[in-house]
Amino acid sequence: MTITSIRRALVPGAAALTLALSLAACGGNSDSNSASSSASGLKGSLAAGGSSAQEKAQEAWRAGFGAGNPDVTITYDPVGSGTGRDNFYSGAYKFAGSDSAIADTDMSKAKQACGGSDPIEVPVFISPIDIAFNLPGVDKLNLDATTVAKIFAGSIKTWNDPAIAQQNTDVKLPSTAISPVHRSDSSGTTDNFTDWLHQAGGGAWKTEHSSDWPVQGGEAAEGTSGVVGALQDGQGTIGYADDSAVTSTKLGTVSVKVGSEYVAPSADGAAAGLAASTVKDGAADTQLVYTINRTATDPKVYPVFLASYFIACPTYSDKATADIVKGFGQYIVSAPGQQAAAANAKSAPLPTDVAAKAKAILDKIAAK
CATH class of the missing domain: 3.40.190.10 (Periplasmic binding protein-like II)
Structure with missing residues (x-):
């Protein structure tokens, strides 16, 4: 719904x-x-x-x-x-x-x-943008951009989907339905998040980056605090928010695949991401x-920032x-x-x- x-x-x-x-x-x-x-x-x-x-x-x-x-x-x-x-x-x-x-x-x-x-x-x-989730018993996950794109596009619907399980072999994943949460207001965080999905998602994300959430489905919440609140209030929820709003909560966070490694959100990783980018022509x-480069392969970079x-x-x-x-x-x-x-x-x-x-x-x- x-x-x-x-x-x-x-x-x-x-x-x-x-x-x-x-x-x-x-x-x-x-x-x-x-x-x-x-x-x-x-x-x-x-x-x-x-x-x-x-x-x-x-x-x-x-x-x-x-x-x-x-x-x-x-x-x-x-x-x-x-x-x-x-x-x-x-x-x-x-x-x-x-x-x-x-x-x-x-x-x-x-x-x-x-x-x-x-x-x-x-x-x-x-600042890093955390991909945060609320899944009892799970506080860390590894996911690549293609899998995250399919989750937010609605084609991956449960937490024990093989695409998630294959990247998290040591995690016991429930069959809980996934409930993606996105911003309802025009948001630069959305613009940056969808830019990463588009650049790094291997074609799984079909739209260009946008400040307004570009696909149907999921739950909409206003502002960073609204997204974090919706994540905390639900079960099986996943969303995106500035790191400063997530670190004080008990929400789980995703390490994203960069090259052959999975990288957790960090300020240093975000700074390295800017260093790997270029000034707009x-x-x-x-x-x-x-112009942000979201496809760096250096594991020092956290590209969702x-x-x-x-x-x-x-x-x-x-x-x-x-x-x-x-x-x-x-x-x-x-x-x-x-x-x-x-x-x-x-x-x-x-x-x-x-x-x-x-x-x-x-x-x-x-x-x-």
Whole structure:
């Protein structure tokens, strides 16, 4: 049976949805203070949102930035990457977090939001996507991309299917029905997960990558927390979510086949995956976006990961907004900012050269 969750109304700034953090109440360690001291004296408030995978990282970033900027208030609403980008295009958000880069088909909307200029897009967060499941008595499984693709496409229906059993000879698998869970909202996590299925699935996944779940069937849940909740509430469920949301649960996780080995999700593996990828051809000089290679055979790589972006404009109509967006972005890509995210969200710090390139782009932000 197909179960579809009712998507909640999304009103930017609504109290029921916004995870607001008043930076005036935040403290920080000496590293955070020193990293943000250059932005001290900033005043104002702004709204942002998007990627729910970034939620825990955003909590750490706002706290760290607030240590040196007590007169700044930033709210971040984890409504999903697609809604975050849409609210950025409309002007409701001054910046957005997105687990996938702006699509070419949406670039005109981004430029319009930025007064005709190319938007800023820089990676700020690298994290594994866990393939998590709820199967009593089983906490680890080995699966290749073809098998995972067939599970989510609905052609593998029970946990003791030969395709699963052959890769897990030491595991006693029940005949329990498999219940796949996917995101109901437009999601960069979905985009990255389906990109892996498409690239590495050996033809078993028939559609291109997409931020919107592209096949019928399964259970739909909103946001990262919704997927994790559905996995925990069901039996025989399997889904995908940012590692930071899975590690605190009792859900089982999948090690995916890379070359001839099976690789568990890890921050280091995700970082190695970005290193094995290339910068997108034809991007503007305000954009540092990646074409992800999901078919690496080096077992140091965990290929199911997301490189999540900070999306902003190069200019804003008032200096206070420009200075806050610029200062916050600079803190995020700084060493203390990346360390704070790694501690709170179990993400991989940006490679030094990538962080330097991102900072150089963020340095361009200014008032009109």
